Amino acid sequence: MATCTAVRLSACTKAAVSQEARRPVSAMRAPVAARSIQQRDSVAMGGSAAVQAFGASVAPATGRAERMVVLARQGGQGGRGGRGRRGRRDEPEDEFEERVVQVRRVTKVVKGGKQMAFSAVVVVGNGDGQVGIGCAKAKEVINAVQKASAQARKELVTIELTKKSKSLTHRVQERAGGAVVMLRPAADGTGVIAGGAVRVVLELAGVQNCFGKQLGSPNPLNNARATLAGLAAVRTFNEVAEDRGITVEQMFA
DSSP states (O other): HHHHHHHHHHHHHHHHHHHHHTTTHHHHHHHHHHHHHHHHHHHOOOHHHHHHHOOOOOOOOOOOHHHHHHHHHHOOOOSSSSSOSOOOOOOOOOOOOOEEEEEEEEEEEEETTEEEEEEEEEEESSSEEEEEEEEEESSSSSHHHHHHHHHHHHTOOOOOOOOOTTTOSOEEEEEEEEEEEEEEETTOOOOHHHHHHHHHHHHHHHHSSSSEEEEEEHHHHHHHHHHHHHHHHHHHHHHHHHHHSSHHHHHHH
């Protein structure tokens, strides 16, 4: 009699287990999904509001969770694991202006073939007597321009201009490689009469009235360097008078 009872109990247990196994997965995961939804809503609503809405069985959101929600609503900036700028303050805007003079593709022949890259020539200036030229190479155009801009900022040249017309004090002619550039002062209202890289350098340097002419090679980089050398070679009246050992009034007398 006891043996029959045990056999019946084991058969009932197996039937219950098989019936539990045949239950759909969605039905088994329903309580877990409901609890996760309640916890998510509790975090979004805050501690006291979650307890009032879902009862005391739902734990109120902690301060860290509330901070995470606030950071998520702000776009993910800051915090641990955020993809925004972490701890960076708003940097002041740079006073220098950048202009790309030339971008060209260059190749380097190596043992396995050719390596392609890009060369960029960038002129940087603040329009008030400071200007620089940079040339750099990189695999991408953007990286080449950024490297050239950084190099130009490191090699800034300060020039002296006339106060009234923002022009040069005297005529100058400089050479860089095969390029020869002539710069000549102009009266107020003339403007910058030049072309190519010479005009870019003059405008970013703050020159408002000047004549510029390319007399040699049309290479933009060499012309820009020759223009920069000419601007750096300009001397003021005070410098010339000091070298002669006289005053400015005596020099013009």
